[in-house]
Amino acid sequence: MIDLEGLAGIRTSLEADGYEIDVTEGERVEVVISATPDACAECLVPASVMVPILEHALKVPGDRIDLTYPEGHET
Amino acid sequence: MGSLIMDPTGQTTRAEAEMRLARRPESLRGRTVGLLDNGKQNAGRFVDELGKVLAERYSIGGVVLRKKPVATVDAPAELLDDLHDSVELVVIAVGDCGSCSAAAVADGIALERLGTPTAVVCTESFKATADAMAVVRGASGYRYATVEHPMAGLPADEVRARAEGVADEVVSLLVDAAVRRGAA
Numbered sequence: 001m002i003d004l005e006g007l008a009g010i011r012t013s014l015e016a017d018g019y020e021i022d023v024t025e026g027e028r029v030e031v032v033i034s035a036t037p038d039a040c041a042e043c044l045v046p047a048s049v050m051v052p053i054l055e056h057a058l059k060v061p062g063d064r065i066d067l068t069y070p071e072g073h074e075t
Numbered sequence: 076m077g078s079l080i081m082d083p084t085g086q087t088t089r090a091e092a093e094m095r096l097a098r099r100p101e102s103l104r105g106r107t108v109g110l111l112d113n114g115k116q117n118a119g120r121f122v123d124e125l126g127k128v129l130a131e132r133y134s135i136g137g138v139v140l141r142k143k144p145v146a147t148v149d150a151p152a153e154l155l156d157d158l159h160d161s162v163e164l165v166v167i168a169v170g171d172c173g174s175c176s177a178a179a180v181a182d183g184i185a186l187e188r189l190g191t192p193t194a195v196v197c198t199e200s201f202k203a204t205a206d207a208m209a210v211v212r213g214a215s216g217y218r219y220a221t222v223e224h225p226m227a228g229l230p231a232d233e234v235r236a237r238a239e240g241v242a243d244e245v246v247s248l249l250v251d252a253a254v255r256r257g258a259a
Contacts, residue, residue: 006203009202009203009206010203010204010207012200012203013173013176013200013201013202013203013204014173016172016173016198016200016201016224016225017172017173040172042147042172042174043147043172043173043174043175044173044174045147045173045174045177045204049174049177049208049211052207052210052211053177053203053204053207053208053211054207056206056207056210056211057203057207
């Protein structure tokens with residue numbers, strides 16, 4: 001079970017930079033981060049950094065997380 | 076001077092590592108403070124105003140201004156070494172986006188490990204990112220100061236107000252011995 005409070009915190013941070021986050025939990029945790037038209041491209045950390053951030057915030061092991069980033073963003 | 080304490084059993088995970096912060100002075104009086112502008116909009120104005128407030132309220136000895144070449148990634152090691160060699164304390168500002176908040180916290184932790192007491196300032200919206208980066212860098216519970224979001228786009232008088240409002244919190248991070256116990 002993901003930590004909903006942690007998810008809310010990450011969502012607040014992402015929304016401040018113009019991003020949205022959707023999380024679906026099953027056997028694995030699917031995280032999709034998408035850019036709004038107002039997104040700040042350089043403000044989103046690389047996916048390699050986001051995974052441990054999500055691991056901490058959602059309180060799930062990083063190897064259970066499948067992360068999808070906005071197309072064209074550095075991974 | 077700063078050191079990282081790891082579990083001698085070798086069982087400590089990255090997230091559980093305990094970091095001991097650099098030794099703090101009893102006060103800022105007469106101390107030279109490094110002000111690291113991370114390059115975000117209004118960060119330079121903010122650290123400049125914060126330096127003035129620290130001089131007015133805490134009689135610091137002077138400031139040394141430095142600027143990060145890129146806000147959104149860790150500062151170059153040469154820049155952190157230069158600050159460590161040049162000043163006694165450092166303030167880093169401002170974490171006003173996801174990547175720059177994470178990078179500011181990473182820089183603060185790196186300076187603590189060099190032995191330089193450091194206070195990082197982020198805007199409130201990025202606490203989750205800043206907290207998580209602290210864990211990633213082995214400093215769970217690392218404390219930093221926060222100001223209202225955003226900093227970018229504020230007029231000069233509001234930047235000054237942000238600096239005035241957060242100055243005491245910044246000082247408590249730089250001199251308060253209790254902070255060292257809080258970084259577990």
